[in-house]
Amino acid sequence: MSEALTPALILLPMGSALLLACLCGRIAAARGVAALLVSAQVLLVTVIYLAFDGPRLVLQAAWLPALGSQLLLSIDGLSMQALLLLTAILVVAVVAEIRLQEGGPSAARLVLIFVAITAMNLFVLSGDLLLSAAAYGTAGLALAALLGIGADMGGQTAARSFASWTVVGALLLSAAAAILAAGTGSTVIDDLTHITPDSARVAALLMMTALAMQVPLVPLHTWLAPIATAGTLAGRTLIFGGWCMLGAFGLLRYGLGLFPDLLSYAAPLPLLWGTATVVYAAIVAIAQQEQDLARRLSWATVGAGGLLLAGVAGLESLPVLGAWLHATVQGVPRVGLLLLAHWMATSGARRGSLAILWALLALGLGAIPGAILFPGWLLVVAGTPDMIVAGLLLVASAMLVFALVAPATHIARGSVGPPLPAALSRVLAVATIVVLLAGFYPQPLVNGARPVVERLLTRTAAADLAP
Amino acid sequence: MTWTDLQSPELAPEVLLAFLTLGLALLDAVLSPRRVSHASIYLTLFGLLMALALALHTWDRPWRGETEWLVGDPAVAFADVLILCGAVSATLLAAGMPQAQQRGGTAILIMLATLGGMISAGAQDLLTLFVGFELSALSLLAYQALDGKPRDHHGVRAALRYAGPAAAATGLSAFGIACLWSAGGSPAIETLGTGLTADSATQAAVGGGLLLVGLAMRAGAVPFHLWFADVAVGCAPSAAMLTLSVGVLPALIVLGRLTAGPLAMVVPGLNSLLLLLALLSATAGALLVLPQRRLRRLLGYAVLTNVGFVLAGIATHAGEDPFSGTVWMQLAALVPAVAGCLAICALAGDGLGSTASGLARSRPAQGAALCLFLVALAGLPPTLAFAGRSALWSALSGSGWASVILLLDGLILAYGLIGFAGRVLFHKPPPVEIPPATSAILSAAMLAAAVLLLFGMWPSPIARAAEMAARGG
Numbered sequence: 001m002s003e004a005l006t007p008a009l010i011l012l013p014m015g016s017a018l019l020l021a022c023l024c025g026r027i028a029a030a031r032g033v034a035a036l037l038v039s040a041q042v043l044l045v046t047v048i049y050l051a052f053d054g055p056r057l058v059l060q061a062a063w064l065p066a067l068g069s070q071l072l073l074s075i076d077g078l079s080m081q082a083l084l085l086l087t088a089i090l091v092v093a094v095v096a097e098i099r100l101q102e103g104g105p106s107a108a109r110l111v112l113i114f115v116a117i118t119a120m121n122l123f124v125l126s127g128d129l130l131l132s133a134a135a136y137g138t139a140g141l142a143l144a145a146l147l148g149i150g151a152d153m154g155g156q157t158a159a160r161s162f163a164s165w166t167v168v169g170a171l172l173l174s175a176a177a178a179i180l181a182a183g184t185g186s187t188v189i190d191d192l193t194h195i196t197p198d199s200a201r202v203a204a205l206l207m208m209t210a211l212a213m214q215v216p217l218v219p220l221h222t223w224l225a226p227i228a229t230a231g232t233l234a235g236r237t238l239i240f241g242g243w244c245m246l247g248a249f250g251l252l253r254y255g256l257g258l259f260p261d262l263l264s265y266a267a268p269l270p271l272l273w274g275t276a277t278v279v280y281a282a283i284v285a286i287a288q289q290e291q292d293l294a295r296r297l298s299w300a301t302v303g304a305g306g307l308l309l310a311g312v313a314g315l316e317s318l319p320v321l322g323a324w325l326h327a328t329v330q331g332v333p334r335v336g337l338l339l340l341a342h343w344m345a346t347s348g349a350r351r352g353s354l355a356i357l358w359a360l361l362a363l364g365l366g367a368i369p370g371a372i373l374f375p376g377w378l379l380v381v382a383g384t385p386d387m388i389v390a391g392l393l394l395v396a397s398a399m400l401v402f403a404l405v406a407p408a409t410h411i412a413r414g415s416v417g418p419p420l421p422a423a424l425s426r427v428l429a430v431a432t433i434v435v436l437l438a439g440f441y442p443q444p445l446v447n448g449a450r451p452v453v454e455r456l457l458t459r460t461a462a463a464d465l466a467p
Numbered sequence: 468m469t470w471t472d473l474q475s476p477e478l479a480p481e482v483l484l485a486f487l488t489l490g491l492a493l494l495d496a497v498l499s500p501r502r503v504s505h506a507s508i509y510l511t512l513f514g515l516l517m518a519l520a521l522a523l524h525t526w527d528r529p530w531r532g533e534t535e536w537l538v539g540d541p542a543v544a545f546a547d548v549l550i551l552c553g554a555v556s557a558t559l560l561a562a563g564m565p566q567a568q569q570r571g572g573t574a575i576l577i578m579l580a581t582l583g584g585m586i587s588a589g590a591q592d593l594l595t596l597f598v599g600f601e602l603s604a605l606s607l608l609a610y611q612a613l614d615g616k617p618r619d620h621h622g623v624r625a626a627l628r629y630a631g632p633a634a635a636a637t638g639l640s641a642f643g644i645a646c647l648w649s650a651g652g653s654p655a656i657e658t659l660g661t662g663l664t665a666d667s668a669t670q671a672a673v674g675g676g677l678l679l680v681g682l683a684m685r686a687g688a689v690p691f692h693l694w695f696a697d698v699a700v701g702c703a704p705s706a707a708m709l710t711l712s713v714g715v716l717p718a719l720i721v722l723g724r725l726t727a728g729p730l731a732m733v734v735p736g737l738n739s740l741l742l743l744l745a746l747l748s749a750t751a752g753a754l755l756v757l758p759q760r761r762l763r764r765l766l767g768y769a770v771l772t773n774v775g776f777v778l779a780g781i782a783t784h785a786g787e788d789p790f791s792g793t794v795w796m797q798l799a800a801l802v803p804a805v806a807g808c809l810a811i812c813a814l815a816g817d818g819l820g821s822t823a824s825g826l827a828r829s830r831p832a833q834g835a836a837l838c839l840f841l842v843a844l845a846g847l848p849p850t851l852a853f854a855g856r857s858a859l860w861s862a863l864s865g866s867g868w869a870s871v872i873l874l875l876d877g878l879i880l881a882y883g884l885i886g887f888a889g890r891v892l893f894h895k896p897p898p899v900e901i902p903p904a905t906s907a908i909l910s911a912a913m914l915a916a917a918v919l920l921l922f923g924m925w926p927s928p929i930a931r932a933a934e935m936a937a938r939g940g
Contacts, residue, residue, distance in 0.1 A: 024831060062927050064854050066792050066934055067861055108831060119849075130857055134848035141842065141885075148893050149827075156893040160886065167881045170847060175874055178860035199864070 005048050006058040006075050009083065009121045012041055017114035023107055030107040031098050037114070038094045045087040052080050055452070063131055067178065068186035072127040077448035078324065082124045082249050085331050089241035090117050092335050092427055097234040099423035100339070102346070103150060112146040113234055120242055124249060129180065129258075130187040132250070133173035136210070140166025143243060147227065147235030154230030158223075162239070165223045169210040176206040180258075192258055204259040211255060214247030215305035218277045228298035233342060240338050241331040244301055248308050248327030256312055256320065256456045263315060268386070270313035275389050275396075277306025282399035290407045293341035293358075297334065300365060303400045304330055310393060311380035321453045322379020325445055329372045329438070333365040336431035337404070343424055349417025350410075357428055359408040364435035366401030372439040375446070478537060480518040480547050481585050487514035488578040495575060505562060511574040512558045515581065519551040526932055536595045537586065542795075545936035546588035546720045549798055553712025554581040556806035556911050560813055561614065561705035563908030573613045577709060580606035584713035588720045592654040593644040593678075596721060600640065600685065603713040604633045607706075611698070614706040625701030628694045629710070632684045640681035646674025647733070656725070660732035668733075675734040678725070685718035688778060689747040692771055696755075699767030704809035707763075711770065711805050716798060719774065723781045723794050741782035742869055749775025749876040756883035762815075762823045762837075765887055766808050769844040772880045773801050776846075776859055779873055783862045792930070792937035793862050796855035799929050800919065804843035804852060807915030811837040813908045816901050823887075825896030833904075836916045838888040843919045845881035850919040854926040 016037040023030040055076035063071040075083075093113050098105045119139035126132045144166060148159025177187045183199040184192055195203070213220045227239055256263065263270060281303035288295045304327065311323025340358060343349070367377035377397065384390040420428070438445075491510055526544040537543075558577055583603025590596035611626035648654045650663060650671035663671055684691040698710050722741075731737050752772030759765035780794040814833055815823050827834025839850065846856030856877065863870035922929050 064857070064926055064930050066796075066858050066930050108827075108835075133857070134853055137848040137853070141847065145838070145892055148889065151893075156889070159893070160889045163885050163889065164882055167845070167847060167885055168878060171874065171878055171881065174853065174857045175860045178857050179864045182861045182864035 003056050003058045005044060005051070006056075006073060006125065008044055009048070009125065010073075010118055012037070012044060013114045013118040013121065016041075017111050017118065020107055020111045020114060024111070025107065027105060027107055030110055031105055034094055034098065034110045034113075038091055041090060041117075042087055045083055048075075049080060049084060057127075058125075063128065067130060067181040068184075068188070068191070069130040069177075069181070070128050070186075070188050071131060072188055073125045074127045075125060077450070077452045078249065078252065079124045081328050081445065081448055082245065083121065085245060085328055086117065086120055086124065086242050089238060089331055089335060092241065092339070093234040093237040095423050095427055096237050096339060097232075100343070100421065101150075101233050106150055108149055109146055109232060109234055112142050112149070113238065116142040116146060116238055116242075120238075120246055123246055127190065128188050129192070129254065130174060130177040132254070133170055133177050136173055136214075136246075136250075137166065137170030139243070139246075140170060143235055143239055146238065147231035149232065151231050151235075154226070155232060158226035158230045159235070161223050161226060165213050165220075169213045172206040172210040176203040176210070179203045179206070189254070189257055195258075200259060200262060204255075204262045207254055207258075211247050211250045212305075214250065215244060215308060216247065216302060217273065217305050217309060218280050218302060221277075221302045221305075224301060225295055225298045228294035228338070229292075229345075233339070236338060236342070237335050240297075240301060241335040244305070245328060245331050247305070248324065251308065251312055252320070252324055252453070252456065256315075260315070260456070263313065267313065267315070271310055271384070271386070271389060274306045274309030274311075274313055275392050277309065278303045278396040278400075279306075279392055281306060282396040282403065285403035286399055288403070290410045293344065293407055294338065296403050296407065297337050297341060300400050300404055301334060303396065307377070307380055307393065307397070310384060310389070311376075314380070314383050314385065315457065316383055317450075317454055317457055318379045319383030320457065321446065321450055322376045322383060324376070324449050324453060325442070326367070326373055326376030326380060328449075329376070329435075329445065330365055332431050333361045333371075333373075333435045336361045336428050336435075337365060339424055340428060343420070344411065344417075347417045349420075350413060351415040351417070352412050354420070355408040355412035357432065358411055359405050360432050361428070361435065362404035362408070363401065364432070364439075366404055367397065368401070370436065370439050372435050372442065374439055375442045478534060478539060479521045480551065481537065481582065481589070483521060484514065484518045484578055484582045484585070487517075488575060488582060491575050491578065508558060508562045508574040511577055512555065512562060514578060515551055515555045515558055518581075519548065519555060522547040522551055526936075534591070536591055537589045538591050539589065540936075541932070541938075542724070542936040543589040545795055545932060546717070547585050549720075549802055550581060550584045550588065550712055550716055553708060553716060553802045553806065554578075554584075556802070556810075556915065557705045557708035557712060559907045559911035559914075560708055560806075560809060561703075563813060563905035563911070564614075564703060564705065573610055576606045576610040576613070577705075579603075580610060580709060580713040584717040587717045590656070590721070592656055593647060593659075594654050596656070597640060597644055600717070601637060603717065604637065604685075607709060607714055608633060610709060611702050611706045614703045621701040622703060622706060625698045625706075628697040628701070629714075632691055632694050636681040636684035638681075639677045639684070643674045643677030643679075643681060646670050646677065648674075650674060656729060659729035663733075671733045672735065675730050675737075679722070679730070679734065679737075679740070682718045682722045682725075683744060686715050686722065686774055686778075687771060688744045688774055689751045689771070692748065692751070695771050696764050696767035699770070700761070700763045704813040708806055708809050712802065715770070715774065716802070719777050719781070719794070719798065722778075726781050727784060738782045741778055742866070745775045745778035745782055746869060746872055746876075747775070748772070748778060749873055749880075751775075753876040753879040753883070756880055759883070759887070760822050762808070762812055762821055762887075765883075766805065766812075766844075769841075769880065769884060770801070770805060772876060773797065773844065775876065776856070776873065777801075779869070780859050780862060783866065792933040793855060793858035795933035795936050796858055796926070796930060797852070798855075799922075799933065800843055800846075800850065800852035800855050803915035803918040804840050804850070807836060807840035807912050807919070808844070810908050810912035810915065811840065814902075814904050814912065816899065822890070822897075824890045825894040827892045828894075829896040829901060833912070834891050836912055837891055839916055839919060841884045841888045841891075843923075845884040846877060847881060847885075848923065850923040851926055851929065852919070853923060854930060858930075 123135035144163035285299035367373035587599030650667040843850035
């Protein structure tokens, strides 16, 4: 059943975008239709999740025969989890657009939300590198437009900057795919097993750069901080919740999946890069003003990217699994904090209940024991082979938690500002419950991702054994 | 050429177009002076569409037919489809402009120019090639001059800017053809490199070099690009589109055919020379895109960069017969992207100062379409251009520094075009009156957007046809 329904994960949002484009100018109708289409998307993903019983190839057709590129859609544990998160982020983005956006919703932005989700779903499902590059570029450009349309000057500047980084990433990714196609005659991931070393080095460098921009990792992170403070809410939600998670997904699927031997060969460089990113992000996060919640959050996001790379660089089952779990589920608390920070910044609200809510989500994002991120974080830090690096990761993580939680004292001072909007309070309540309660039972997440991670690492072992 | 030759299906589009042109010219002569109407331009559109239908009928089939003057194979059919698509777009743009009513007779020039372009793309020998180029160049010059608004002389000035390089290209090509014919003893393209002695080889190399320069001039490659932006800015949108379709495209196609065939044997180091032209064109075009604030000039330099990328595709396959499918795919994306941009220029008020700034706020659909066309010119997804550009990166993967420079050019071009798209999307529109949209121009824009998007999401049919064209059947 999941095989038959999976292509609908692309077709439904694509059709939704088309339908909403036809409703441009009739915003009331567009709002209603958008709500309906989001419900349909949620239903579809839920059905596919319930029917999912293992990795499946769902569609295969020639896409660009000259390069051996195929429209190859497949679903496995990693992509299923990524799809669940993307759908959750889609719901939050549409709620943010319809209920929370200053100046009211816009049909053009609703169209762009669905275009971006179509492309992001394609990125997750695609088993072909060139098609993924196309999805990367499409999603990035749609998100940039979404971020800037109707935003103030700061938002427009942030959108331009994001678009430029996206264009660079898409070109690098497509160039990497083209280089691999020239060497092997295919861009399908499973066919790229015998890559010549020279081609592999160049392609891996290009691909790593593109994905490091997406995650993001220092020094390719400069686009993130402006987005934290400016731009439309829906755009920021999708970028912080979905786009960065896709970078983590790409790093596992393409970085670890295609170049395990190069990762192994480059060790300990990836581990050091990841650790340096976490440490740098933690120091800069603490240096931000206490009132500047969004910027602190953006540095926490950069730090999470570093932790991901440190975990992947471990090339062992547990740290890689931990890195994935940590990178995936943090989209939920991160988006909650982003919306809360935006609302407090625009309304000037301060009170004890907001401080508690902020602190709960911040502790969840900081991976305190019992929260959903804790198992992933623990696996990464405990699985790091070098004790000094593990210590650095531990201290930097603690600094990041402190950087996020400390502003709660500032928020708790006084009791001013309007009450939390109903839509936002519901979103935050759901996010908090998911973050805190799912942490007590992380087994489904682990069970879903573990076989795929082990399969990826089998390729590593095979690459190590190869002459 | 016998009557039987004329009946062969591979020549059907050319023959149909020739007869229709003749018929339309006779009608125009008999009925002149006549009342003002759009009849002439719509008859032209009808004729071009019929020719396009005939070309599409054969474009993805493995076949080959030859007559004394013209060759017919999937590559020529692909070229015919591209040229005809460009000409149809130009005719739609012309049909939507107000001056089309006063100067309906100029529409015949579109058909003549298209016929010339198609003849040069499928020529069997150098003389037919020359005749095709001259037919298209002369008709194009007249059309550029006549298709503007009657009282402003921008079209005439642009035509004069184009006339110089076109005349120089004619002279150089004629001299080059004479040298090649004299050296090889035959004007047939297939036999150009055969039976050469040491003396005649030098003569053939000189001839080949001159022909190459003539073709580079027609294609607008750097350093022969100075007419490019002036034509893009000065001409009416339909004339600018026709310049691309019957001026630039056939030159690139013929250059590709000759480079893949005998010219590589005749001119030593041809692929290096072409790669140099490609690097110069792509780099100059990309750098010149950056400071542009006006849409038409930006378009001119973006096309120049794309010409550089096409030349790079030709250069990587020099000596291979026939030349690469990457070139066909790039050209297939370039035609609708330029047609769409020009259509939006016409819709948005085609003043010389048109910046299209804030167009997405005043006319959201047109603004979104313009952004799509700019994305296509940048070679980005989700447009067809992404597939062509990716194929080019693959072909260039062993070219060392040249591929790095071209990749950087691609980045600079994309940066410039996306920055411009940002102004279209985000800026406030200036308080100027926008003329009402005409259905013909809207159709051109919608068709271009549909082609770019649909084949961008599913490039397989075009890729297969391009591959077949590259294999020669």
